[in-house]
Amino acid sequence: MEIQSIKNRFGIIGNSPGLIHALNVAEQVANTDLTVLIVGESGVGKEIFSQIIHALSARKHNPFIAVNCGAIPEGTIDSELFGHEKGSFTGAVDARKGYFETVNGGTIFLDEIGEMPIGTQARLLRMLETGEYIRVGSSKVQKANVRVIAATNKDLLEQTQQGRFRQDLYYRLSTVPIRVPSLRDRKEDIPILFRKFASDFAQKYKTHSIILDGGATQLLINYPWPGNIRELKNIAEQVSVLATDTTITADVLHRFLPQNNERSTGMSLLPTATSGSSFHNEYTSNTEREILYKLFFEMKKDIGDLKQLVFELAHRQGITNVPQGNELPNVNFSESIAPILSAPYAASNPVYYPHGNNEQHVDHHEEVEETLALSDREKEFILKALKKHKNRRRDAANELGISERTLYRKIKEYDIKE
DSSP states (O other): OOHHHHHHHHTOOOOOHHHHHHHHHHHHHHTSOOOEEEEOOTTSOHHHHHHHHHHTSTTTTSOEEEEEGGGSOTTTHHHHHHOBOTTSSTTOOSOBOOHHHHTTTSEEEEETGGGSOHHHHHHHHHHHHHSEEEOBTOOOEEEOOOEEEEEESSOHHHHHHTTSSOHHHHHHHTTEEEEOOOGGGOGGGHHHHHHHHHHHHHHHHTOOOOEEOHHHHHHHHHSOOTTHHHHHHHHHHHHHHHOSSSEEOHHHHHTTSOGGGGGGGTOOOOOOOOTTSHHHHHHHHHHHHHHHHHHHHHHHHHHHHHHHHHHHHHHHTTOOOOOOTTOOOOOOOOTTTHHHHTSTTSOSSOOOOOOSOTTSOOOOOOOOOOOOOHHHHHHHHHHHHHHHTTTOHHHHHHHHTSOHHHHHHHHHHTTOOO
16 A cells, blocks of 8 residues: 555655655554554654554454553553453452453554563563463463554663563564654654644634744744644644634744743743642742842842942032942932932932032931832832833743743732733
């Protein structure tokens, strides 16, 4: 069967060399009984390749079952795969057939094979070598004619070196390896896949299909896609449902891309974290510390600018003995300057407002203290940033050196009206 026919039959989209090579290997090995190991990152579509191999094989009219080894508890996986006898363990009220017995003559797809316990690996190796297995709690040897296709997103060879995977099972499984390329290795296929998903969701939700402009297309291509095709499909669905315009720009698309991967795409936002995790606590602490540092540096800069302004005014009024350090000169200030000195950014030393000429002894003074509440400073800088960037949160967050999510939380915390 031609590769294009296989792609059409199984809904595979793309023309990248890595994808075509994987499809060629799957087609060539399908009509044999060789064990196949499909390798690839999570979300690349490894199960589709197992279905292709089964559908093009002589077993296509017999059962096919997909088993996620990582989703079955260690204490029950032997029973699930090979069955058990009545009373073999607590809760075994009846005898039960395992997957190898129920799909006899067909194909079993063992996904996430790297999560399989060592003890179960020994049972699986015997099954692959001799076609024999024993139910849990039984001593009777049974036979099954089942083709095994395995898949993993881990480096099994490294797992064998760490003692987490049997080396003999690894070499038995990888008789024919098929490597499914990740989405970032298929950059030329990304826009085509997105258009297909967008078209499907437009039909599903009875809306107009969205279109990416040049900037959005480039952003889509440059994004690393750690979740691969599964993540791309989810993003396409989100944009199709939530976007207000049919033409999607880079700015619009950027809001739908997760922040935790933006560091690798050249973006400046901070990574997100899962709520409740230890990483979340560390992340929150770091972001709080960063905004405080930012506030302190800005306050220091403002105080320095204020002192420079006072010295310049003193120089203009002919005062030559301008004091150094934190002291302020006795200057006859205009009314427009006095409010500046009473602002929260005034120096921590008392500020004196002189009356009369410079020779007159100053008896009356007013002391202005600096506001030290960090929350006030934080709120004020957020208001400044929002005003400067006309309530564009992303730009304001970049100005403050925090993530957009943190800025949103601060806006709600301080009840800031935009």
